[in-house]
Amino acid sequence: MLVILMDEQILSPACVCQTCLLADQSGQPRWRQGKLGCGHAVRKLTPQQPDQYECEMGFRIARVE
Structure with missing residues (x-):
C-alpha cells in the first residue's frame, strides 16, 4: 500500500494524486x-524503514505492507 507522508499526517494518495498530471487514469501514483x-x-536511514520515494510534486510517498 502506498501512503503520502506529511509533517504530522499520513494521507491516502487518492487525496493528493487526483489533481496531479503525472497520476494514472484512476488518480493514483504511477x-x-x-x-x-x-x-x-x-x-533509507535504517533498514527497518519502508521504501520511500519523492514524487515530482515534492511529496514523500512510502510503501508500507
Whole structure:
C-alpha cells in the first residue's frame, strides 16, 4: 500500500494524486514493477524503514505492507 507522508499526517494518495498530471487514469501514483514511475527513490536511514520515494510534486510517498 502506498501512503503520502506529511509533517504530522499520513494521507491516502487518492487525496493528493487526483489533481496531479503525472497520476494514472484512476488518480493514483504511477506504480510499476515495484517502482514509482512519477518520482525517485529516497535513501533509507535504517533498514527497518519502508521504501520511500519523492514524487515530482515534492511529496514523500512510502510503501508500507
